Structures are given as C-alpha cells and as structure tokens.
Amino acid sequence: MEPAPKSESELLERARTLSGLTFFEAAARLALTVPADLLHHKGWTGQMVEQLLGATAASRDVPDFEDLGIELKTLPVDANGRPVESTFVCTVPLDEIAESEWSHSRVRRKLGRVLWIPVQGERRIPMAERRIGEPMMWSPSSDQEATLRFDWDTLAGIIGRGDIESITGHLGVALQVRPKARNASARRWGRDEDGVRVERMPRGFYLRSSFTHAIVRTHYGLEPI
DNA sequence: CCGTGATCATTC
C-alpha cells in the first residue's frame, strides 16, 4: 500500500506514472495476481488502482482521498475511448432522500471532484494485457452539473414520493437509478407513498456511458489509451 | 449488514 498523496498535483503525477502499464505490470508492483476474468472479481481493477495510488476510504461513505476530497474511478473503455460500462456513483439513500436536496446529495458530493483512470475494458483483451490510460482530473462543468441536477431532482422526487418501484433504467439523461444489491431478493428499508417504512430492493445511482464518454472526449479529443 | 469496487447476463 502506497502512502496517501499530499496534494492533488501529487496524486495526478502518481496516476500519470501508471499510464501505459499493463494490468500485469501494475499488479506486480503490489505482488498481486491478475485474475483471468472479472466474473468473480468485478471490482478488481478499481481496487488495484486504489492501492497503487494510496486511496484511504476503504469502502466508507467518504471520498477515496479523504483529505483531498477526491473520488477515484476507473473507467473501462474500448479502442475508441467509449466507456463499455455505466459508472456506479453511490447507493440511493432510500430512507432519507425525501428530505435531502441536490446541493447536499451523495451524488453531488461524490462527483464534485473525480480522478478518472481510463483502462482498457474490452473483454476480448486478456486481463493481464489490458493497459491503464492517462488520468483525467475532472469536476462537472456548469452544463454537466445542471444536467445531473435535473436528473437527480427528477429521480429523488419520485423516490421521495415513495414511488421508486416505478423507476426503471430508462429514466434520466445522464444519471439513472438501477438495482445495486447482492441479488434480486435483497431488501432495504425505504418509505412508501404514505411515509410508512417498507422493504425495497436496494438501488444505486449510475452515470450513463454517454455522459462519461463526453468527459473523455473533452479531455482528449479522442483515444485515451 | 451495508456501502464501495464494479461487471455480468439477459432483454430490447
């Protein structure tokens, strides 16, 4: 485990030293073995990069680099720099979202400052041969924040009314709500339309790949790797 | 048990 970086520039410099490395080379620095595939190791890449960069959060609800207020996200992309997956942001606080507002929301806190690390994400590339790309330090532009806020207001409004069961992944321009659970029978406490506590399937906020693709394009123009 | 790290797998 690396020591935590002391500044944003130090973090960014350290991230730049990773770009170009294969997963095999990066994992070797930590004496890790690269899994053959991600079926039983879905968070492996993100956790490896956390360790390489000295992230401190350890799956608590705080920024990965707590002292710097920076979130770390690996972003699997194809050869054209298009994200091959949506990006998980945070869980939906089912029990309290009715009383919260955008400015204090978990989503805004998470996305205020993000260090994106593109990585090759195509399944046809063997895990050990995939490469890490150039890091992108990002904060939402005013347009991006307005988009996120609009989606959040829409989704939080529906959830706050107790109508989360009506939400599907189709809703939202940039931000969507989808299941986020151990399996389809998992339950959390939420509230129905009358404010009565009821059990719900756990959900998470996700960024659509169209949104993260725009981040990549703004940073590089084109190919990030 | 829950939130974080995500990707898998089925559907459209």
Next chain:
DNA sequence: GAATGATCACGG
C-alpha cells in the same frame, strides 16, 4: 450491439 436489470467480492 447497446442498455437495463441482476449479480459478485470485500472491508468495516
């Protein structure tokens, strides 16, 4: 093929 719904592992 892309997008939605379902799922897997780990740390605290």
